[in-house]
Each structure stands twice: as C-alpha cells, then as structure tokens.
Amino acid sequence: MFQIPDSLIVNFSISRQVYRQGLNYFSTGKIKSVRIQEDKPIIYGVVRDSQDYNVRIVFGEDGVFQSAECTCPVSSHYSGHCKHIVAVLLHLKWLKENNGFRSFEEKKAAREFFRYFPSSSSVIRTMSAPFCLYESGRTGHMSYVISVNS
Numbered sequence: 228m229f230q231i232p233d234s235l236i237v238n239f240s241i242s243r244q245v246y247r248q249g250l251n252y253f254s255t256g257k258i259k260s261v262r263i264q265e266d267k268p269i270i271y272g273v274v275r276d277s278q279d280y281n282v283r284i285v286f287g288e289d290g291v292f293q294s295a296e297c298t299c300p301v302s303s304h305y306s307g308h309c310k311h312i313v314a315v316l317l318h319l320k321w322l323k324e325n326n327g328f329r330s331f332e333e334k335k336a337a338r339e340f341f342r343y344f345p346s347s348s349s350v351i352r353t354m355s356a357p358f359c360l361y362e363s364g365r366t367g368h369m370s371y372v373i374s375v376n377s
C-alpha cells in the first residue's frame with residue numbers, strides 16, 4: 228500500500244539528530260492518532276509534544292511518498308522531515324509490518340456493506356476499536372482512524 232523504505236525516513240530527515248529524536252518519539256508513544264483519508268492516500272497524524280502538532284503526509288496513487296508537512300515551528304524553517312514527521316513515518320512503517328492497514332481495508336469493505344443497512348452503522352464504529360474507527364475529518368473528507376494511543 229505505502230512504500231516506506233528506511234532511506235525515505237533517514238535521508239530526508241533534517242539531520243541525524245532529528246531522526247533520532249523522531250525515533251524516540253515513535254518508541255515512547257508520542258503518536259496520538261493516525262488517520263487515513265478514504266479516497267486518497269493521505270495520512271494525518273497528531274503527535275504529542277509541548278503541544279499537539281499535526282502532520283500531513285501525501286502519497287501517490289502508486290504508494291510512493293510525495294510530500295510531508297508539519298505544523299511545528301522547526302518544520303517551517305528547515306527543509307526535510309522534522310521529528311514529528313519522522314515519528315509518523317516510523318509509525319506507518321510499523322503499522323504496515325503489523326498488518327495495521329489490512330484491518331483498514333477490511334473496515335472499508337465492511338462499511339460498503341453496511342451502507343445498505345444504515346441502522347447498523349454503529350456496529351462498524353465499535354467492531355474493532357481502537358483500530359479503524361472512522362470519522363469525518365477536518366478536511367470534510369471521510370477518514371479512518373487507523374491507530375490511537377490513549
């Protein structure tokens with residue numbers, strides 16, 4: 228689904244130190260949530276820091292990385308991945324290696340099915356929490372929560 232080679236994460240980080248900070252953020256559970264847009268391969272991550280920062284990562288239809296942005300001050304001053312982007316990319320890689328996206332695909336299929344039975348839609352919401360709850364995102368597009376750390 229998404230191609231996330233180590234080179235994409237390491238080589239595009241602002242610096243080695245920033246990469247290591249991102250690795251630390253990933254491994255200490257600073258990822259608050261990760262959502263995927265339903266109709267486009269766009270990822271929205273929320274990372275806990277001194278405040279919550281929003282990361283947006285765009286992939287092409289072929290699954291190849293296109294761009295990443297973050298709302299933190301570092302990201303607006305330097306080119307390359309800030310620690311929050313690194314953390315979300317590492318989380319995506321982890322999800323991919325642990326079949327996190329498979330349940331997303333299954334949930335998507337289930338929602339297609341339940342679309343014909345609107346009164347049953349609440350079933351989907353509780354079926355396999357915390358993975359793959361879906362919600363309307365800030366963008367107005369339907370998106371799926373694929374990962375939550377409470």
Ligand SMILES: [Zn+2]
Nearest residue numbers: 297299309311
């Ligand atoms: Zn950032």
